[in-house]
Amino acid sequence: MSTPSAVPAAGESRRWMVLAVICTAYLMLTLDATVMNLALPSAQTALHFSAADKQWVVTAYALSYGSLLLFSGRLADLIGRKETFIAGLAGFAAASAVGGAANSFGMLVAARACQGVFAALLAPTTLSLLATTFTDPKERGRAFGVFSAVAAGGGGMGLLIGGALTSVLNWRWCMYINLVFAAFSLVVGSSLLTREPRTGARMDVPGVIVVSGGMLCLVYGFSNAATHSWHTPSTWGFLVAGGVLVVLFSFWQRRAQHPLLPPRIVLDRNRGGSYLAALVIGAGMFGVLLFLIYYMQTDLGYSAITSGVALLPMVGVTAAASTVGNIRLMPRFGPRPLISAGMLINVGGMALLTRIGPDSHYASTLLGPIMVIGLGMGMIFAAALRTGTSGVLPQDAGIASAAINTGQQLGGAIGTALLNTIAASATTDYLTGHAQGKPGPALLHLATIHGYTRVFWWCAGIFALGAVVSGALLRGGPLPTPGPPSTEPATEAEKVPT
Template sequence: MTSSPQPTTPQTTAGKNGGGGNAMALLVIASCQLMVVLDITIVNIALPHIQRSLDFSTTSLSWVVNAYTLTFGGLLLLGGRAGDILGRRRVFVFGVLLFVLASLLGGFSQNEAQLLSARALQGVGGAIASPTSLALISTTFREGPERNRAFGVFAAVSAGGGAIGLLAGGMLVEWLNWRWVFFVNVPIGLLIALATPRWIKESERHPGHFDITGALMSTAGMVLLVYGFIRAAQDGWRDPLTLASFGAAVVILVLFVLVERRSVQPITPLHMFADRNRAGTYGIMLCLAAAIFGMFFFLTLFVQNVLGFSPLQAGLAFLPVSAVIAIGAGLASRFLPVYGPKPFMVGGALLAAAGLSWLTLTDVHSTYAGSVLGPMLVFSLGMGMEFVSLTLMALSNVPVRETGAASGLLNATQQVGGSLGLSILVTMYGTASRNEAETQVADFLQQADPAQRLEFRRTGELPPPWSHEVLTAGVSSAFVVAAIFTGVAALIAILAIQVRPSDLERLKGGTPPGAV
């Protein structure tokens, strides 16, 4: 059952900056979130250049992305708790500065180990800064339309940051070099750290302790789970190390739940899942994050390898995504007080599913305008509507002392869902592309000239157009699974989300009946 809405503790810092001050505070918070989110995708376009420069193998190259997302997602809950205990502004600035340091180290990396270490440290900095930035919105903006608009901006940045990262990555790689996808964070982060004390007030500090054991167990469990899927894509589901990774992940995650249930102040407040709406929100976010990570990853491969786009062209191709996500977020923010979040949660997921289903029709003869742009825009509109609704629902009726943990849990769900979902989609991609490769190799050997056959024996790689057929088969299969994820999200929204009249009163800025 849905728990009855409870009045939250008055937030003494909310609204004290005034209109102009609040606008600057939102600019600082949104800039931090943009910096953290776009770093998930900004390196995607730079990966081939990083591989050549630092001699990465194809397998280890995937960890340039995973080292960031896994530490980011695994430690988000600890970051949220740190903000509650030590003060959100203080923790926010520390996280930003740590992110800046890691970015500097990443840009100067000379080998594989240095870069992966820097990426992991970036994830730690992001995990500290991101949940506190979301919680700062709750303590800076008054509940109602003012906070709804702020959440709309934050959600648009969170959802659209991936597309901006692809564009920025393309520009930096093409005009400078791959190291600047890291260096670009340094001046931005320093400006954020300098502006924060001026425009953001410190929140109240709440006594507590850090659940280090819980943080380490959850991170280790997720790393092993993601590694198991990636290993399965390369070596199959019966590989001993694949099975061992899955087994260890299950054991650690079960122990994590048992530890959290007995902890006085757990890193994951399990009682939050007792609220039907909030539990449904986390489930929806898990599914949608898997879809959006997959959409960016596989469309990037398709437009560069099949359509032949340059890094900059690929980045520009994704620019409409950010604009349409902002439109969807704006529409949701405006009409949420009237209709409530459920129509946007259901409708957004269905639009995303429709866009991904459309993308499954792409083939080697597809064009950007004819086969990619349309479904990408439909998907993006749905995502923009979703993220505003999910953000508001996740923090609805949460006491002030737990907003950091609640926002951290929402962000963690997004990152974990993205990491897990992408690893599952990569597994599906690998299976489909291997099956298609068997057909294409036979066709290639019949049609290739002697020079092409000799090169194939030397490298083991098919040339175009045969390689394009293999990649497209894998990408289409991945989009089928991603569409299923969004369909499940729509089903959860239909069955789990229940919006009461008192919830609408809160969205309008009023006092629900019976609230004191």
């Protein structure tokens, strides 16, 4: 018995066209995050909302996206991947059109929240479609290599596209650009994808309610910590509540007859290790894509477009490394050496970034480190995305894909809160230790850069911890060749208590 595919096995050319559809849809999601961040200052001026309100344009998306990922992943398993893919595309496009036409702050925030809902529906579906469409090991390696390159490089490309759109047109086109990607994926995907047979998945309603509430609390708590303080009740109160709900969810999954996230998914060492790697990527990459851009634009005077171009070498190296890793290295060595080595390479890249100063040059100070980080990220993405969906039953492909996206989303929320706090604290400490009276612009400049370097050292530590955990958790050797799904035995964690 083979894994059901969304595309007939005989249509090899159709499968590669499906890959183009999948990658276009996922690129739209990865671009949207960074493109919208660049559009925020212009949107704030046009719609006349405050700096405090500005955070809600980001938070509204993060709350709906993060809280609904696991539910959406299981929904794809339940009603079919083609149906959820098309619905996610159509909904995301509609929300983007409303956001681009927004004439008030409330309308923009509502559109961003709806974008998050449909992104949660779309993100895990793209990965599960990839996993079920490409079942031949050689084709699977090439397909995951291309997809990994898109996933890893989309953020950097978003900076370039966002900078060009805001400079040449206006902020609204940072929303409207999604319609181009969605139109292609909708038209081509509707004709190429086929309806799949029902997988027998069931919806765990209590699990959905508990884990969605838990993720909502965690994402909101970390978002609030990034903009306010860890000591406010709206931060620690939500974080505590989120932690309690996640613990309750884990207990319920061992007792539920049809668990939302079956223990067999996360208790497999390779898959569990890949989900933790996704969390580390989400936290660590925040230090690169945000604080490095802050440094280039506020300290070196780069424009938004120049910043995007400056990151293109990292995008290129990431794409090459993820493709080679999936095609050449994963079949021979498996995920453990790729993920562990990628983490260690990123440690070195982050350490090199700590050499930045007020008068640093791109070629001598930034180019080398960002290419090193691109290499590390490509290796990690090459292994983590493929491993996270490896060996799962057809009825679990969506939820396994959602677990990867959830790890990355939660990691990003943690990184946002933690690294912003570290940067602010380091900057304040520097000013306190060096100020003689009122600090001048030069001292503020140095203090800000000191905060960035402190963040890069912490990112190096995050990746070092990721290397240790990955090396200890992931199994050695290539991934096992999948056997017939119907013969996979249940683990003790899956068995329903009697």
